[in-house]
Amino acid sequence: MALGARLKNSDFHTWVILGDGELQEGQVWEAAFVAPRYKLNNLTAIVDANDLPQFGWPDSSGHTRSVPIDDPAAKFRAFGWNVIEVDGHDHAALLTTWKQVRAFTDGPTCVIAKTVKGKGVSFMEGNYLWHAQVPTQDDLDKAGLELADPKES
Numbered sequence: 001m002a003l004g005a006r007l008k009n010s011d012f013h014t015w016v017i018l019g020d021g022e023l024q025e026g027q028v029w030e031a032a033f034v035a036p037r038y039k040l041n042n043l044t045a046i047v048d049a050n051d052l053p054q055f056g057w058p059d060s061s062g063h064t065r066s067v068p069i070d071d072p073a074a075k076f077r078a079f080g081w082n083v084i085e086v087d088g089h090d091h092a093a094l095l096t097t098w099k100q101v102r103a104f105t106d107g108p109t110c111v112i113a114k115t116v117k118g119k120g121v122s123f124m125e126g127n128y129l130w131h132a133q134v135p136t137q138d139d140l141d142k143a144g145l146e147l148a149d150p151k152e153s
């Protein structure tokens with residue numbers, strides 16, 4: 001998309017949201033390799049870095065829910081990306097980050113947003129099952145209460 005925009009002289013910006021488990025897919029790294037080569041400053045990747053994969057490669061003990069990728073920031077830097085690391089739950093910090101992204105014109109930027117899966121809902125936090133699990137009405141009611149008043153949780 002970003003390369004196409006460049007070729008067509010179009011000025012839209014391409015934003016890509018990536019799961020950290022998704023970074024185990026090889027095609028991500030083909031794109032990551034080529035974007036700095038073309039200095040695609042119209043491309044921003046945002047990694048939802050929650051240290052949890054939907055499913056993933058087993059570690060040496062056979063556990064498939066281990067951290068999906070070590071130090072994604074270093075890897076994107078090594079591929080030539082501008083990298084910004086930020087607390088993915090801090091709205092003010094994110095707004096500052098988007099400004100930094102637009103101000104950087106030398107190439108693509110990767111934002112590593114550190115997050116907690118299910119943040120703010122006690123029975124969802126850190127539990128990979130909520131990637132795809134359908135909440136019951138009871139779950140929704142409880143989650144809504146906790147999100148409405150975090151002190152109650």
Ligand SMILES: Cc1ncc(C[n+]2csc(CCOP(=O)(O)OP(=O)(O)O)c2C)c(N)n1
Binds near residue numbers: 020068
């Ligand atoms: C081969 C393949 N490509 C793309 C998808 C779409 N997809 C579903 S989940 C996911 C990644 C989500 O990130 P991850 O960190 O694994 O899970 P999360 O932390 O969001 O639960 C992607 C790319 C898919 N299921 N399979």
Ligand SMILES: [Mg+2]
Binds near residue numbers: 020021048049050053
């Ligand atoms: Mg994840």
